[in-house]
Amino acid sequence: MNQATFGIIGAGGIAQSQHLPNLTRAPHVKLRTLCDLREDVLQQMQAKYAVPQAETDYCALLADPEIAAVVVATREDMQAPLPIEALNAGKHGYVEKPLANTPQEVEAVGAAQQASGKFVAVGFNRRMAPAYTKAKELLCADGGAKNLHYRISDEYWSWGKNYPPGVRVIHEVCHIFDLCRWFSDSDPEHLYCLESRPDDEVFVLKMKSGCVCSIMSSGYVTMDLPKERVEIVSNLGAVTVEEFVELRTYGYADAEPVYRYADHSHPDREFTHKYLLEKEGANALSALRRLGWEQRNRAQANGDPLPDAAERKDYVGNRSPHWNYMVDKGWLAAVDHFAQCVLSGEPPRNAGAADGLWSARMSAAAIESRKTGAVVQF
Ligand SMILES: NC(=O)c1ccc[n+]([C@@H]2O[C@H](COP(=O)([O-])OP(=O)(O)OC[C@H]3O[C@@H](n4cnc5c(N)ncnc54)[C@H](O)[C@@H]3O)[C@@H](O)[C@H]2O)c1
Incomplete structure (x- = not known):
């Protein structure tokens, strides 16, 4: 197996300009599921990038045992709770910056990571x-x-x-x-x-x-x-x-x-x-x-x-x-490297x-x- 199976939550600006194009061409990624609250965007992006599954409820994505890692590209207000849920569900998380609005919220993600033993990368792709x-x-x-x-x-x-x-x-x-x-x-x-x-x-x-x-x-x-x-x-x-x-x-x-x-x-x-x-x-x-x-x-x-x-x-x-x-600015290299680490178990060099x-x-x-x-x- 040389591809890690990914889902992505959030199909807005950065997902459309970077994550979807990159997750569908990164050599070590297999994108399985796309999730967004907006049905119209979901349909458009699923068709454009031929993503096998689309969900409006992220809980369905997190419950899928085939998915090893989740990219979170919502907005800052949801960005700490979502990776915490993903980590608790046994997924690795690549989370867009700034991860959360306050240091306290970021600390909660770190604690969930420690408890899960999974990897977290923050989208400091530069x-x-x-x-x-x-x-x-x-x-x-x-x-x-x-x-x-x-x-x-x-x-x-x-x-x-x-x-x-x-x-x-x-x-x-x-x-x-x-x-x-x-x-x-x-x-x-x-x-x-x-x-x-x-x-x-x-x-x-x-x-x-x-x-x-x-x-x-x-x-x-x-x-x-x-x-x-x-x-x-x-x-x-x-x-x-x-x-x-x-x-x-x-x-x-x-x-x-x-x-x-x-x-x-x-x-x-x-x-x-x-x-x-x-x-x-x-x-x-x-x-x-x-x-x-x-x-x-x-x-x-x-x-x-x-x-x-x-x-x-x-x-x-x-x-x-x-x-x-x-x-x-390193977006493709950052997700592909993360996927390689998900596959190998080596700690990623990502932030x-x-x-x-x-x-x-x-x-x-x-x-x-x-x-x-x-x-x-x-
Ligand atoms: N690394 C970079 O260079 C870079 C560049 C731009 C944006 N960003 C970051 O990426 C994040 C997203 O920014 P954006 O411009 O794409 O925002 P956006 O508002 O365009 O997109 C967010 C998407 O998430 C969806 N969403 C929100 N809550 C959801 C939920 N609970 N379940 C499913 N979908 C949900 C929204 O419907 C929307 O489509 C921000 O944190 C931003 O700071 C990073």
Whole structure:
């Protein structure tokens, strides 16, 4: 048997853009059951991905003895209770970040995991992005991360309309808190947060290893700006990674100056951009994003003529990957590795419940620091 049997609970945004395409092409996964409360979405997705079974009641999925592991991709409010039930039912759980809204809820998942002896992975997929695994390898060979700066910026002001202002830290920055720990191989000692307005913040962290980290997070940019960039200094060298596509190295005699990672896009879309990313790297990515953004926004705002409908549909529908999913942030590698561990019994390298807890503690500390103006010690 070289495939672990999976079910997935939640067939919304992230399931449709990543988990369903990935669970149905990951070599070590057999997707058996899809579950969502919404019948229409369930039917559409079951047909699109040829999933054998569909359920509106997750209890039916958890009662199926053939299912070894469950992906939970609902919203944060259900994300702690569901893996707890899955673990109690004897399933391994891959749970989307941030696992839960508070450290206390995350602790309950950790306790259920300990009692069950099953694995829990948290969807901090960036740890498995190929550009980041290579960056970490180079940093480790030169004494590890000493100084890290991360920018994460997007149109949260428009996506986040269902979320109250100020909670971006829980949903987005949680990923970066996890990366600070992962890149530095260390837990945080203290954290400080300042905001110019809700969801526009700076975070400063000192890690126990001595590494210092700064994070700029803004939900007020437009999507022609690539979303994420990291710069990390090691002993006597440095790496930069632009939006998971282009890793540049400085000071490492044995490393290439540039590595490019073009090998992923939204799986529904045409792969024409892959050639450009391989040849031009970050420049091509910027151009692709700007093209899409101008098409969507600027031309409309200026009243400029748009490309004719057929051309636009062809570009947007077939050639252009979705904004947020045109690069490899490690989603496929994360679920496939988890499935391999379900099969072999080896502990997974994915972020686990303890990492989810650290990230939740860091988010809570950031919110406290933002409110009080004080540095929070861990
Ligand atoms: N790792 C990443 O990069 C990444 C990216 C985006 C979202 N996420 C996370 O994924 C999670 C889901 O986000 P989303 O944007 O897909 O949300 P969404 O609201 O689009 O989808 C959630 C789905 O879960 C279903 N659902 C809710 N409760 C259910 C239940 N009890 N039983 C069955 N189905 C249920 C809803 O009907 C909905 O279809 C969030 O926690 C989010 O933070 C992670």
